[in-house]
Amino acid sequence: MCFNSFFFLFFFMLINFFFFVYFIMNGLSVFFEWEIISFNSMSIVMSILLDWMSLLFMMFVSLISSVVIFYSKSYMNSELNLNRLIILVLMFVFSMVLLIISPNLISILLGWDGLGLISYCLVIYYQNLKSYNAGMLTALSNRIGDVMILMVICWIMNYGSWNYIFYFDFMKNDYVMFIISFMIIIAAMTKSAQIPFSSWLPAAMAAPTPVSALVHSSTLVTAGVYLLIRFNYLLIDMFFFKVLLFLSILTMFMSGISANYEFDLKKIIALSTLSQLGLMMSILSLGFPDIAFFHLLTHAMFKALLFMCAGVIIHMMNDIQDIRYMGGLSLYIPLTSLCLNISNLSLCGIPFLSGFYSKDLILEMVSFNSFNLMVFILFYLSTGLTVFYTFRLIMYVMISDFNLMMIYNLYDEDYIMLNSMFVLLFMSLLSGSFLSWFIFFYPYMIYLPFNLKLMVIYVSILGSILGFMVSNMGIYSLNKLLLSYNLSSFLCLMWFMPNLSTYGLSYIYLNFSQILFKNIDMGWSEIYSGKGIFNILKNYSVFYNIYQMNNFKIYLFSFILWFMILFIFFFI
């Protein structure tokens, strides 16, 4: 099953690649349309849009999913029901492809809902309590986005069909389009885990690691960004887009800080995904959709690679995900630490790896166009924080001493996992330059003063030095920042958003329902049904029994009574 789906998806990827090259070289865009029903002014059509953006995205999705399925053949080989996981992953890829190729809100809803539901099934795959909680948080946060898209479907029926791409320039100043854009932005915010809804992404790390590599690095969380890229012509002058800018910059900053306090390997990677998503959303809301798309694709490559390396490390540490137990791994697993290093440095934006092309372009565009001071500061601070937690992770995992056991034997020779990582390594090295040559027809004109141009390098070097210094923990070292307990718990626990999303929303209702339960369910409704009727039946049946154990003569007395009545009525 693994090999079949791997070959199928790889072949699909090659088809997509060739069509992408053909389409983008000839400026071609194909639109299939099947008209199902046409009422008076309302037409229901099923459409498929194939232009270079959807083909490129489909190529990347199928490449990552084929590599992940191949990887999970060895990662989850002790799993009895591996076929279920593979089928779920294939259904996920199908929903994603449906989302990518559709210019029609109904098929976007099918893909979107499919993504949410299948990611729930994948998160609860290991059926323990933590997975159940995480799955509930994931599913319900995504559900808000589904509701928003349903309402957009209702509102856009106002215009006659569900093909939204025809209505952008035409209806831009309409009130209905204002409401539609508001709801679409909220839907994208829930899917891509921006600030009010960002608690599900670290919690969803309860899923198996190959699933995290596919879902939470490149496909599910970028569905929101992709939707906003498609809707970009509509949203670009709207007010709420600027609110999105504010929230996504805060997301980027918040997750960068929280990743510095985390000691769980997968959670650090999840928070770095969240930070990069904030970066994508913010550059999108500044008005550059193609740069956002570029960063989406390169980020997919190195983040999936990072998750797969984390999977190998977790396997090696006997399923321990805590980085305080790890150290010195670069000496023992050279190939995996090669992949880990390259993906980490690509994440930081080290020159000429793939992340550099997208990230550096974003930062230079932010510096070149005139924006807020807060936007500027938070962008560069978040870039510095990215380097900070990356280098802290490298120090903890690869450079310190090994903390788990005294005698150890770590080996790296699982060739299935290594081969799948090498495919992504190749792409992670080259996809930056490859994509920038393909999708940008002309380079962006950027002219910056010298120090501003090197600002990226300054914050990166500062972040790396801080990362080294913070992770030099010995036995006697005291982390003075943790002495201010309130501040560091605020920063560490993701600005209390998981607590707000789970405990804060349900506390009032659970409290109230406890009162209701005690008073009504175990109180009054026991008297009026249930035990009350039982008591009535019990007591009165004793009476009935006594009542019926009387004399026959009582029955006969009724005759005398009748006689007396007759006597009274007829003789007086």
Add this chain to the structure above:
Amino acid sequence: MLIYDIWFLFIYMFFLGNLIFVSKNKHLFVVLLSLEFIVLSIFFFFFVLLIFIDYDMYMLMVFLVFSVCEGSLGLSILVSMIRSYGNDYFQSFSML
């Protein structure tokens, strides 16, 4: 008290006999005695009635024979009940 007429005496005796018949007693014998009392009242009324119809008293004798048979039947039921239960207490019967 209501003795304006002989007829009222009959009503009175009959009704009282029925009342004793339906009352809750301890012994079955009381029920049989009340039946005999009813028979006696009817006999009395029958006698007074037949005086006004030209003194034809033979019907009265037929009635007396039947009532004596009924009384003896009742007594035989009483005897069989005493022989099976040992007493004639009425509490063993219930409406069910």
